[in-house]
């Protein structure tokens with residue numbers, strides 16, 4: 154894939170970049186390794202000051218950074234501005250809370266026959282981050298903020314269609330005060346990932362992206378015995394039960410499916426509705442989806458901009474066409490528009506069956522699959538009947554049912570009567586083919602820490618006798 158900025162609203166190539174040479178990659182890894190030695194000696198308070206400075210820069214540069222993202226991948230300008238603000242919030246969250254998250258944790262010294270015992274969280278070194286284009290700032294920030302706070306350094310291989318946002322991120326952390334090499338953008342294609350992750354100086358990798366990319370990185374990391382966090386695709390269920398407030402559910406369903414032009418891993422993608430309220434919900438939902446304004450992402454009045462690439466739009470349309478050809482019903486949308494830009498209309502498809510691609514595949518665009526179910530048990534069966542397990546939503550005002558959904562939905566998160574989203578305060582990640590490991594919260598920060606056991610004894614012979622020794 155060429156490394157280039159191509160405006161999805163027009164299809165125009167605005168800027169192209171040469172991929173870095175092997176020598177340049179090597180020099181960048183060397184700088185990241187040297188910066189790690191420097192960073193791990195700095196205090197948490199110093200790193201917090203730098204991260205707060207990054208937050209201040211993000212706030213001050215919000216509009217121009219947002220314009221860059223909209224130009225590179227087509228999200229609406231309003232959504233892009235909100236993304237910049239969310240990144241600043243995450244930086245401040247880690248600057249404020251890292252001291253507590255990284256503090257030594259005392260253990261019961263008597264129980265482990267020590268004078269003193271505790272757990273210490275230490276950084277591990279340069280971490281490779283392979284990132285997607287859909288939230289070009291936020292996906293990187295939710296790795297970078299906790300990783301830098303912990304004292305690790307970052308090597309970013311961003312998606313090939315967002316090079317300018319990638320370069321902005323390197324520049325941001327440098328201007329915020331982090332040492333040279335603490336955060337480096339590598340302008341490389343995915344073919345360079347094996348070489349980078351195999352380098353002994355690179356200690357771990359995090360990937361947010363598709364399942365095939367996840368499998369590829371996990372194989373390399375397995376061979377090299379390196380830690381990975383994988384945030385992969387999702388086909389989140391959005392279950393609507395008879396006790397739900399249907400108007401609110403339909404309103405939130407529309408946002409949950411079409412936010413970011415339908416290109417979010419945690420977008421609700423499969424709408425599983427109890428038969429008692431199916432027709433009423435379908436009507437309200439399809440009407441709202443059809444009313445969304447598709448157009449220039451820079452316009453204030455636009456709800457849905459173009460998809461990020463022509464290939465992405467073709468794929469979404471092929472999935473819809475496959476379902477229609479096999480008997481599915483389109484309630485709204487479903488036609489690929491003519492003209493410039495990679496636009497696709499908000500679409501609702503029902504009468505889906507397991508042999509259709511939409512049943513089992515992730516649809517990365519503003520297309521909703523609508524499923525009719527007859528009971529709670531059937532709703533769970535359809536919701537969990539996928540290889541993915543990222544987010545999940547259930548709409549019910551029955552308290553007992555709320556508790557059951559929280560237990561029974563097989564996903565990394567369950568949101569009841571609300572849209573799945575990410576917060577710095579809460580762990581984020583998936584199960585099954587949606588990946589493993591967690592980002593955000595203390596859990597995310599500790600993924601790239603050495604959880605070190607420290608045991609200090611009196612030095613008497615026989616200490617620890619009777620315990621297992623491996």
Ligand code: NAP
Nearest residue numbers: 284285311312313343346362363366369384385386387418
């Ligand atoms: P993608 O094709 O997997 O690309 C993501 C990143 O991986 C890019 O930097 C890409 O580089 C790189 N890459 C692709 N194939 C690779 C390989 N074989 N080895 C190493 N690196 C490779 O994904 P996408 O289509 O851009 O993004 C959409 C996918 O990401 C969806 O499945 C979505 O659900 C998922 N996603 C998941 C989360 C989450 O938190 N779980 C969040 C956002 C998106 P190039 O650009 O150079 O190809």
